[in-house]
Amino acid sequence: MASDRLGYLLKHVLARLTAAQAEALAPHGLNGRDLAVLSAVASGEPLSQLEVAARLRVDRTSIGDLIDGLEQRGLVERRRSTEDRRRNVVVLTTEGERTFESAERVRQELEREFLAPLRDSDRFRADLRLLLGE
């Protein structure tokens, strides 16, 4: 029922997911955005703030606030890059690594459950990626 408008559907599916994620990640003191930042920082070589922002397609000013929060909770550290002293290299603390790994498992399980009503959840994901032009 309700509406078959694409915007309506996407918006409320996203809202559902966001709420479910917030609840599932609350014990870790994170939300979905925080976890996304941790994930970007955790994956491989050290990144500057701008690089993190680019990976997550987040605004350059927003990423600063996000990292602020994570730094205050002791999950990441900013380090001035020695090669280019304009850049803040963001790295996980050991506490951040632990939190990330456990929260990441929660996220994966939650997404699996969230997509459970679908016959082919991989295809759904692939569709979303197609719509992003990736």
Place this chain on the structure above:
Amino acid sequence: MASDRLGYLLKHVLARLTAAQAEALAPHGLNGRDLAVLSAVASGEPLSQLEVAARLRVDRTSIGDLIDGLEQRGLVERRRSTEDRRRNVVVLTTEGERTFESAERVRQELEREFLAPLRDSDRFRADLRLLLGE
């Protein structure tokens, strides 16, 4: 590339759609939300503000502002219900009807184009509805 997080994908697909809709509907002086309200009002029997809000799953206070905007542009009218004088019945003006019908065609064409990269866009829509539990 980028991220395969569900939240990321949904959020940015929605952002793309919202931007495309805003651009396509700009000549009509509407955005996607306005059009959704017009659509709810246009479909059948007269609705109170709360009923419109419920259909669109929009907050009760937000719908008031939305209708304010549409009323100022002369697209809808509030009428105090005669049966229940607490309720504001919202109806389209003739101008509103014209705008709605033409904007609605734009939206449908835009959604068709937007989903064109997919092999089976109906299935994608159905998936979204499934995830909303409808």
Place this chain on the structure above:
DNA sequence: GCTGATCATCAGTCATCCTGACGATCAGTC
């Protein structure tokens, strides 16, 4: 007529996103 519920509205909060400006720093050029 009284009580509790409902509708619309208002004020205010909160989170997200974005713009524009700034100082610090870098790279390239003369």
Place this chain on the structure above:
DNA sequence: GACTGATCGTCAGGATGACTGATGATCAGC
């Protein structure tokens, strides 16, 4: 070596959307 333009991180501020709580008007049931 000094100058120019670009880049990185930061800050202040604005715009938007979502929500809470309170209020007045109105209704329904007793």
